[in-house]
Amino acid sequence: DAGITQSPRHKVTETGTPVTLRCHQTENHRYMYWYRQDPGHGLRLIHYSYGVKDTDKGEVSDGYSVSRSKTEDFLLTLESATSSQTSVYFCAITGTGTEAFFGQGTRLTVV
Amino acid sequence: EDQVTQSPEALRLQEGESSSLNCSYTVSGLRGLFWYRQDPGKGPEFLFTLYSAGEEKEKERLKATLTKKESFLHITAPKPEDSATYLCAVLMKTSYDKVIFGPGTSLSVIP
Numbered sequence: 001d002a003g004i005t006q007s008p009r010h011k012v013t014e015t016g017t018p019v020t021l022r023c024h025q026t027e028n029h030r031y032m033y034w035y036r037q038d039p040g041h042g043l044r045l046i047h048y049s050y051g052v053k054d055t056d057k058g059e060v061s062d063g064y065s066v067s068r069s070k071t072e073d074f075l076l077t078l079e080s081a082t083s084s085q086t087s088v089y090f091c092a093i094t095g096t097g098t099e100a101f102f103g104q105g106t107r108l109t110v111v
Numbered sequence: 112e113d114q115v116t117q118s119p120e121a122l123r124l125q126e127g128e129s130s131s132l133n134c135s136y137t138v139s140g141l142r143g144l145f146w147y148r149q150d151p152g153k154g155p156e157f158l159f160t161l162y163s164a165g166e167e168k169e170k171e172r173l174k175a176t177l178t179k180k181e182s183f184l185h186i187t188a189p190k191p192e193d194s195a196t197y198l199c200a201v202l203m204k205t206s207y208d209k210v211i212f213g214p215g216t217s218l219s220v221i222p
Contacts, residue, residue, distance in 0.1 A: 004154075031208065042115065042198065042212030043155070050207065090154050098202055099145055100210065102154030 003027050004103040006091050012109045019078040021106050023091030025071075031094045032074040033058075034066060036087040037105075043090065049074055081110045113138040115201050115213040123219045124189055132184040132197055132216045140204030144182050146175050147198040149215070155198055189220045 003026030013019050023032060031050055035043040035058075045058030047066040055066050063085060065077045078085055088107050092100040115136045124130055134144070143162045147155035159168040161177035168175045172193060174185040184197055200212040 035212075040214060042200070042214045044212070045210070048207065056207070092154075094208060097160070098143055098208055099157045099160050101157060104154050105152070 004091060004093060004101065006089075006103040006106050008106060009104065010107045012111060013081050015082060015110055016080050019081050019108065021076045021089055021091075021108070023074045023076070023103060025074075025093050027093060027095060028071060029093045029095045030071075032068065033092040033094075033100065034064075034074065034076045035090045035092060035102075036060065037090060038087050046076065046089075078108075081108075083110050086110045113201075113203065113211055115199060115211050117197075117199060117213040117216050119216060120214070121217040121219070123221065124186075126190060126220055126222050127188050129185070129187045129189070131186070132218070133181060134184070134199035134213055135181040136199075136201045136211075136213075137180075138201050138203055138211065141201060142204050143202040144177055145200040145202065145210070146173075146182070146184055147200065149196045149198055158197075186218070189218075191220045191222050194218055194220045 005024045007022045033048045034046040037043050044060045046064050049055045049068040067075045088105050090105050091103040094100050118133045146158040149155045159175040164179045166177050172187050176183045196215040196217045198215045200210050203209045
């Protein structure tokens with residue numbers, strides 16, 4: 001298994017509060033990604049990183065920010081959580097090939 | 112618009128009953144196509160990468176094929192442990208490794 005750990009695994013938060021999700025990898029890979037998965041939709045890319053302090057937006061980046069201060073950690077922040085951000089969030093990495101390897105996911109509920 | 116669709120949405124098979132899942136795509140430039148398996152509450156697990164029309168990959172009871180407009184995942188003599196959601200994803204010709212996921216096919220194999 002790829003060494004990817006997401007935390008927390010589950011979180012319930014209130015509307016308007018900030019939330020940070022963490023992704024930690026032990027593979028020393030350059031590319032890291034944050035996706036969200038919702039019923040009826042495929043996995044959709046939120047943000048990605050191609051190196052320390054190098055990040056860019058994906059297709060559904062509004063309301064989210066990311067940071068990568070170390071190769072192994074990629075943080076996703078919801079600045080002010082909304083109910084539409086209730087979802088399952090997955091972190092992924094790509095290594096020497098083009099295929100991505102995913103973490104176990106974080107189930108976030110915004111009430 | 113770049114798009115990936117999968118059919119059927121859900122499939123119920125008897126153990127040993129072979130079938131195929133379809134992934135159709137309309138994208139501006141294809142570098143490759145991935146198949147993943149996803150079990151409930153877990154992240155997607157990589158199965159195959161296909162790069163060119165006519166290519167085939169096999170793993171146990173699964174065989175993936177690729178044409179210019181679609182891919183098939185053939186499941187031969189499935190077992191209950193093959194029950195999962197199967198995702199396909201297209202890797203596009205962009206400045207970064209942009210991947211578009213399909214919504215998935217939920218497969219149930221009944222003993």
